[in-house]
Amino acid sequence: MKKLLLLTALCLLLSACAPAGPTTLTVMTHDSFAITEDVVTAFETANNVDVVFLQSGDAGTMLNKAILATDAPLADVMFGVDNTFLSRALEADIFDAYESPALSDIPAEFVLDSSFRALPVDYGDVCINYDKKYFAENNLAVPGSFEDLAKPEYNGLLVVENPATSSPGLAFMLATRAHFGDGFLDYWQSLRDNGVIVVDGWETAYYTNFSASSGQGPQPMVVSYSSSPAAEVIFASTPLTESPTTSIVASGMCFRQIEFVGILTNGQNRELAEKFVDFMLSKQFQEDMPLNMFVYPVNQTAQLPDAFTQFAQVAEQPASITYEDIAANRDAWIEAWVEVMK
């Protein structure tokens, strides 16, 4: 009893030190979320609110935390669940429906949840990026299909992320599933025989293994985003006129990740939460997003920055695989993949 009392007292002490502003809106995001300060400030002053961003790990970690805390949510709004995780969020029923008026500017293909519990915010294509110089110097043709990657001339040249621990890794595996159907495991067996390198996360793949990054690794091909070449130019250590990398956007070789925002059930401030969702879908936020998170806006009125139009490409025909299919088989596919690649 005494312990319990002390515990509550301690908790009270801690909460006493938590920020006590007029109104606070807490937004749960993954760690890759970024936004320009002025843009947030504009929203804060317009609505007399203090927005607190709670960065909660990668998308999977964040979602699990939100599901565990369904009854007493950690935040009012959650951003960053993508179409590979969406089903789990919807099954756990963590979002309240909200049909934002801003949806009118967003093409229907992005709106996967017809009951409007999760609204699309951005998309990005996960594609193979390659080291242009390596291919030029070695007079090597750029692979034009998944099948090409299993050919001996590309032996040991590709690094991928593990779908069990990395979201681009999962996206790439899903693209192969879309292309090969149930035969995708045989394909991975052949990739394995052809010396494909599997690493745990994007950072290792890109900075340790990829030859065109500053890490100067051994593999000239990496699973990354179609926007990565633009980032290579923007964040170059000396000014560049051309990106050292580019992505393979051949038909069916990219997987389109769509990220969603939703209002958490049992949240504290429904009205402000709705306003924040509208704000995330608005032109202002959508135009701010590309250079902060290197993703594409879903709002069709938003202008793309020059670097994107110049150095990045969008996949014309991304892999087609429905999110219901992903929802039903995601875990089984990953387990099977891990078994093959062991």
Next chain:
Amino acid sequence: MIAWTFTSVRVWQKTHLILLDSFERIALHWRSPWKGKIMTITKNYFTPSTSRLLLWIPPLLFLLSFFFFPLFKILTLTFNLETLTDLNNLLIARNSLLFTFYQAILSTLLTFALGLPAAILFSKFNFPGKSILRALTAVPFMLPTVVVAAAFNSIFSPRGLFSFFFPSFTQSVHPSPFILILTAHVFYNTTIIIRIVGNALSKLDLRIESSARVLGADSFRTWRYITLPLLRPSLLAAALLVFMFDFTSFGVILLLGGSQFATLEVEIYIRALQLPNLNLAALLSVIQLIFTLIFSILYTRTINQVQVQTQTAPRFSTSRPPKTLPERIFVIVLSSLLVTYFLLPLASLPIRSLTRLEADRGQRDQVQYGFTTDYYEELFINRRGSLFYVPPVQAALNSLGFAGITVILSLALGYPAAYALAKPSRLEKILDPFLMLPLGASAVMMGLGFILSFGRLIASPFFIPIAHTLIALPFVIRTLQPALASIPERLRQAASTLGASPFRVWQTVDFPILSRATLSAATFAFTVSLGEFGATLLITRPEYPTIPIAIQRFLSQPGGLNYGQAMAMATILMLLTTLSILLIEKLRFNNAGEF
């Protein structure tokens, strides 16, 4: 809140009184001419069991609230005996347990292969640069995994510094991920052996060995029958501690090896967060906790034996310059090996943070390197006007601030526990292993437990030093306890015989020893907090970004500038940790160096 303050003041006052009281009592009895009586009284150091319980209240309350309570919450929700009936689950558990043991045993053996000769080197010989080299071996222990991984990569990756200097080796030497994991474990943990075994070695009474030799024993027999038995407890303790760190290794495995090397901790991470099977994650973390507890019990037992040995510490340093040719060769070869192994990866970070790869990269095999301070300058610029921009000075200040609070918190909690443990009764022997348990709990599961237990409160910045303190506390207690236990009675007796008042005895005998141990403990807590270990998995707070968070942020987007800035931030962190380690080494008291 009032209730809390009131109780805590009461507790504090009482503890304080008890301490004063015990000091007086001990001091009184020192004056007694009856040695036997002193023995009985000192055995009952801080006697009454109620006051012992009071000493235990702060650390236990802390552990109950922030460790056992969240752990209990998450395990009651997720642990399910039915998990045990699924054959697949058992198979996963068995495989990851086997691999965990396999890599931990291998890592421990390799760590000993380097650590034992190094311990002999540091305890037996004097040579120029000894203290700096000793400090150097301790630096990796406090470096965050990201930085160590980056350091290893910048050396051993096929286009890293190693292949830049020795291009012909590039292909043949490229190490496999498993070798990298083992190398990194050795890199991290060698310092534990140097400290624990080295301490024991330098405290060996040379006269015992000399007597054996005089009585006709050859050097092998002396080693076999005299030195080894004397060293055995410290060897075992070092082995167990190293083994425990390797056993729960997570970041090193994931970053350098990838998740095909599934240790228990990696498997917990995957099952809890990626492939949703919280029941399996719970089963695995219970297995890990049980093993951690077993190791802790073994460790506690052996370390108590070590303390018995330290009572015969020689008064003077036993180290000397190498004399014979084999000794000189040993010192030169081993110290240059250590310099290469420890300095090279550490030095590679500042080198990469000042190196630019020319934009016009020319031919692939002639990569142009240039000197630049751009990355450091760029740290100070918020080009995108990002809300999450981390000013380097602010990150350093946040890191230092959290580290400071961690120091205060872990000392306030560690002192009472260390006092109680200094002369362990049955109660302490039971409680002691539980203090080590936070080192073996899965950070992932703890993070989920925190959410269940504290909800929105976890957004409070207070939780960062609390999480750090959970990890720092075992170190702090391990540093304070031997110092408190080893205050030589003879010194106290001598002081009081010469007429010193009890206060003066405390001031001249206890205080110098305690102040050094306190500083050592403080610096450990400080560096553990700076390096963060797995604590960032528990909570992150973008309003107060720390250096490791800033490093992660840079590494999460493509581009040479991001990579360079990550290296620059890592260099700053390394300098901060190195300075702290040098401080420990400078203040190190020979009895307080054990973990």
